[in-house]
Amino acid sequence: xxxxxxxxxxxxxxxxxxxxxxxxxxxxxxxxxxxxxxxxxxxxxxxxxxxxxxxxxxxxxxxxxxxxxxxxxxxxxxxxxxxxxxxxxxxxxxxxxxxxxxxxxxxxxxxxxxxxxxxxxxxxxxxxxxxxxxxxxxxxxxxxxxxxxxxxxxxxxxxxxxxxxxxxxxxxxxxxxxxxxxxxxxxxxxxxxxxxxxxxxxxxxxxxxxxxxxxxxxxxxxxxxxxxxxxxxxxxxxxxxxxxx
Amino acid sequence: xxxxxxxxxxxxxxxxxxxxxxxxxxxxxxxxxxxxxxxxxxxxxxxxxxxxxxxxxxxxxxxxxxxxxxxxxxxxxxxxxxxxxxxxxxxxxxxxxxxxxxxxxxxxxxxxxxxxxxxxxxxxxxxxxxxxxxxxxxxxxxxxxxxxxxxxxxxxxxxxxxxxxxxxxxxxxxxxxxxxxxxxxxxxxxxxxxxxxxxxxxxxxxxxxxxxxxxxxxxxxxxxxxxxxxxxxxxxxxxxxxxxxxxxxxxxxxxxxxxxxxxxxxxxxxxxxxxxxxxxxxx
Numbered sequence: 001x002x003x004x005x006x007x008x009x010x011x012x013x014x015x016x017x018x019x020x021x022x023x024x025x026x027x028x029x030x031x032x033x034x035x036x037x038x039x040x041x042x043x044x045x046x047x048x049x050x051x052x053x054x055x056x057x058x059x060x061x062x063x064x065x066x067x068x069x070x071x072x073x074x075x076x077x078x079x080x081x082x083x084x085x086x087x088x089x090x091x092x093x094x095x096x097x098x099x100x101x102x103x104x105x106x107x108x109x110x111x112x113x114x115x116x117x118x119x120x121x122x123x124x125x126x127x128x129x130x131x132x133x134x135x136x137x138x139x140x141x142x143x144x145x146x147x148x149x150x151x152x153x154x155x156x157x158x159x160x161x162x163x164x165x166x167x168x169x170x171x172x173x174x175x176x177x178x179x180x181x182x183x184x185x186x187x188x189x190x191x192x193x194x195x196x197x198x199x200x201x202x203x204x205x206x207x208x209x210x211x212x213x214x215x216x217x218x219x220x221x222x223x224x225x226x227x228x229x230x231x232x233x234x235x236x237x238x239x240x241x242x243x244x245x
Numbered sequence: 246x247x248x249x250x251x252x253x254x255x256x257x258x259x260x261x262x263x264x265x266x267x268x269x270x271x272x273x274x275x276x277x278x279x280x281x282x283x284x285x286x287x288x289x290x291x292x293x294x295x296x297x298x299x300x301x302x303x304x305x306x307x308x309x310x311x312x313x314x315x316x317x318x319x320x321x322x323x324x325x326x327x328x329x330x331x332x333x334x335x336x337x338x339x340x341x342x343x344x345x346x347x348x349x350x351x352x353x354x355x356x357x358x359x360x361x362x363x364x365x366x367x368x369x370x371x372x373x374x375x376x377x378x379x380x381x382x383x384x385x386x387x388x389x390x391x392x393x394x395x396x397x398x399x400x401x402x403x404x405x406x407x408x409x410x411x412x413x414x415x416x417x418x419x420x421x422x423x424x425x426x427x428x429x430x431x432x433x434x435x436x437x438x439x440x441x442x443x444x445x446x447x448x449x450x451x452x453x454x455x456x457x458x459x460x461x462x463x464x465x466x467x468x469x470x471x472x473x474x475x476x477x478x479x480x481x482x483x484x485x486x487x488x489x490x491x492x493x494x495x496x497x498x499x500x501x502x503x504x505x506x507x508x509x510x511x512x513x514x515x516x517x518x519x520x521x522x523x524x525x526x527x528x
Contacts, residue, residue, distance in 0.1 A: 091445040101431040
């Protein structure tokens with residue numbers, strides 16, 4: 001990826017320094033975390049449950065006003081969040097959901113184009129309940145991308161989807177990110193998903209970055225030997241043996 | 246029986262023979278498909294029972310006039326006693342009072358639902374007011390506003406305000422917090438949040454409140470029209486009471502009933518149209 005050189009020459013899209021967050025007095029969820037994400041860089045965040053993945057993402061999204069903590073966070077002006085559930089407003093038709101809050105006379109046209117990009121052309125007038133889970137999540141991707149965010153935050157966006165739909169969504173997300181070039185922070189519990197999608201995989205443990213690896217695969221195929229080696233390495237770092245997985 | 250035939254790239258699924266459609270169907274637990282004109286079946290049946298009872302002599306005219314006698318009385322009132330004028334002035338009272346009450350109730354519900362300060366100012370007094378029957382306040386209102394139109398409209402407004410407030414507030418607070426979170430990430434202002442998230446989300450509650458408010462406003466109408474009215478359906482009933490005209494009283498009651506029924510139907514039909522986004526047992 002060309003992001004290596006860009007990452008060195010320009011300001012990072014995301015800069016986090018010494019970030020602390022805690023939900024009670026006993027112990028922090030994030031304990032002095034540092035993180036840089038270059039513009040256009042796709043970072044996957046993995047880690048066991050309770051290691052602070054979602055806490056970090058919510059801090060970057062500015063959704064943690066009730067959580068104690070301190071530290072420095074710099075994010076771009078335009079940030080968009082994709083949640084695990086699609087969060088389409090049930091009382092708005094699909095196109096109105098996609099352009100919700102969008103300004104400008106061409107908003108509807110941009111919304112239509114975004115829906116076409118995620119393969120939902122012609123469904124503009126559908127109610128959210130008429131869509132399958134995968135379609136709803138594609139619509140929520142369209143809602144994020146139509147805003148041309150400089151940073152896309154995704155919190156296990158495919159967690160509720162079946163395996164087949166998930167693979168299709170991976171291809172779609174990869175293509176969309178190459179087209180729109182936002183910096184991406186994807187929280188996932190799925191190591192394969194992280195390797196397939198990301199330029200960089202970060203493993204969180206005890207509220208700090210434990211492992212930070214660049215994914216430099218020639219082929220992003222699960223059957224590839226390099227892929228398997230990286231998966232084994234990451235699972236090992238997660239504290240899991242390949243046999244147990 | 247169904248058969249699946251794999252022939253190169255074609256998959257055919259369907260009954261083996263026409264008319265041999267064997268399937269496993271679960272017993273339906275919801276109300277099922279709509280019945281045409283279902284709305285009118287109940288009232289029509291009630292009218293039929295009333296007619297049959299009167300024709301057979303089971304219902305004495307002194308107890309309840311026969312439907313045809315009521316029809317004659319209706320015609321007499323229409324031609325000789327300005328029934329249309331009475332209907333219109335009653336309608337005017339309830340529409341003005343209802344509009345006032347619904348608007349105030351909805352605004353108060355939104356303010357109290359969205360701000361803790363508003364809630365602490367508004368919610369308590371309304372809950373207290375709720376436990377005092379509005380009709381018991383009429384003597385006080387007469388002292389404050391006199392016995393004219395003002396007192397009547399304020400009573401109707403107050404009586405319809407409460408159900409609108411309660412149900413809209415309840416509907417608003419029931420909106421899933423994750424939609425508010427989404428709105429925050431999208432970066433919209435309070436106004437847009439209210440318009441696109443709060444109002445549509447509270448609409449089912451508001452419409453339920455509306456059904457109660459409509460019938461409450463008619464109840465208020467019946468009562469306030471007993472006080473010094475010079476026109477209106479209540480006035481007509483009061484006069485008929487003095488002259489012992491049961492048929493005219495029934496004319497008035499039927500008109501009140503038709504008002505209420507039409508208003509309730511209108512609210513329900515509106516609800517079905519504007520809540521098309523919901524997948525419920527309503528269908």
